[in-house]
Amino acid sequence: MTWEQAINDYKLYLKIERGLSNNSIVNYSLDVKKLTKHLNDNNITTSPIQIEAETIQDFIYQSAKLVNARSQSRLISGLRGFFNYLIFEGYRSTNPLELIESPKIGRKLPNTLSEQEINQLISAIDLSKPEGERNRAILETLYSCGLRVSELTHLKLSDLFFDEGFIKVTGKGNKQRFVPIVPSTKKYITIYIKAIRSHLNIQPGCEDVLFLNRRGQQLSRAMIFTIVKRLAEKIGLHKxxxxxxxxxxxxxxxxxxxxxxxxxxxxxxxxxxxxTEIYMHIEKSHLKDAIERFHPRK
Incomplete structure (x- = not known):
C-alpha cells in the first residue's frame, strides 16, 4: 500500500463512515501529507504499514521546532487517527503513536462579546440597503441560536419550524439537532424572507437555502466573516x-x-x-453570588 492509496482510502472512510465535512477531511489528510513530505525530504522509504514509531517520533520532534504546542498536539491527534484507521481496516496491528504523548496545553478561553457590544454591532447594520435586513437576520441567528458559521450557511427554509419555536441544525458529522429560536429572531428572519429573499433571482439548487447573496447563491463562510469584520471596524471594536x-x-x-x-x-x-465546560469562565462576581446565595455558612 502506497501513501497516496492510504490517504485516498482514509478520506473516503472519513466521508462515508464518519460523515465528516469536507473541511475536516482536508485537515485530517493534511496531517498525513505533512508526514509523507518529511519522509520524501529525508529520503526515507517506508510504507504506511511498515513505518515505525522511531521514524514518526523524529518527524514530531522536527515539527515541534516549527509549530506551537497546540498545532503539534493537533498533528499528533491527526496522525493517531490515521493509524487507528489502518488498524481498523486490518492493515496494521499497532499504532506507532501509542507511546507518543501530546504536549500539555492550557485550555484557551474563547473571546466573547458583551450584550452591549452585540447590540452595537447589530445597530451598525445599514438597513437602507437590501443586504442590511439579511445581515441583521444573520447576526441575530448566530447569537440567539449559537450556530457555527457552516451551520448558518447551510440553514434551509425547510429547517425553520417557527410554529413549534425551533430550527433544525445540521452540525458536524451531519448530526442534526433542534435549537429553540426566540420570537425576535423569527421576526427578523421572516422580514428578510418576505422583503428581500423573495425578490432575488435564486439560482438552481439554492431554492431551499435560507441566506443568499445578491446573485441568489448560497453565502460562503468567508462572506460571513467579512460581514462581521466590517461591522466591528465600523463601531471601532478593538477585539x-x-x-x-x-x-x-x-x-x-x-x-x-x-x-x-x-x-x-x-x-x-x-x-x-x-x-461545553470551557464556558465556565464566568466572572468572579457570579461565583461570589453563588456562595452568598447557596452556601450554608454565608
Whole structure:
C-alpha cells in the first residue's frame, strides 16, 4: 500500500463512515501529507504499514521546532487517527503513536462579546440597503441560536419550524439537532424572507437555502466573516472577533444567566460535556453570588 492509496482510502472512510465535512477531511489528510513530505525530504522509504514509531517520533520532534504546542498536539491527534484507521481496516496491528504523548496545553478561553457590544454591532447594520435586513437576520441567528458559521450557511427554509419555536441544525458529522429560536429572531428572519429573499433571482439548487447573496447563491463562510469584520471596524471594536464569537457569547450569556450546562451542551451540539465546560469562565462576581446565595455558612 502506497501513501497516496492510504490517504485516498482514509478520506473516503472519513466521508462515508464518519460523515465528516469536507473541511475536516482536508485537515485530517493534511496531517498525513505533512508526514509523507518529511519522509520524501529525508529520503526515507517506508510504507504506511511498515513505518515505525522511531521514524514518526523524529518527524514530531522536527515539527515541534516549527509549530506551537497546540498545532503539534493537533498533528499528533491527526496522525493517531490515521493509524487507528489502518488498524481498523486490518492493515496494521499497532499504532506507532501509542507511546507518543501530546504536549500539555492550557485550555484557551474563547473571546466573547458583551450584550452591549452585540447590540452595537447589530445597530451598525445599514438597513437602507437590501443586504442590511439579511445581515441583521444573520447576526441575530448566530447569537440567539449559537450556530457555527457552516451551520448558518447551510440553514434551509425547510429547517425553520417557527410554529413549534425551533430550527433544525445540521452540525458536524451531519448530526442534526433542534435549537429553540426566540420570537425576535423569527421576526427578523421572516422580514428578510418576505422583503428581500423573495425578490432575488435564486439560482438552481439554492431554492431551499435560507441566506443568499445578491446573485441568489448560497453565502460562503468567508462572506460571513467579512460581514462581521466590517461591522466591528465600523463601531471601532478593538477585539479579534469572528462569527464564532457570537456562538461563544451565546453560551457564556446563557450560563451567566443561570442556564443548565447540559441544556447549553445540547443546543451547541457538543458530543461531550467537557467541551461545553470551557464556558465556565464566568466572572468572579457570579461565583461570589453563588456562595452568598447557596452556601450554608454565608
Amino acid at each position: 479579534s472577533i469572528s462569527p464564532h464569537t457570537f456562538r461563544h457569547s451565546f453560551a457564556t450569556h446563557l450560563l451567566e444567566n443561570g442556564a443548565d450546562l447540559r441544556a447549553i451542551q445540547q443546543m451547541l451540539g457538543h458530543e461531550s460535556i467537557t467541551t
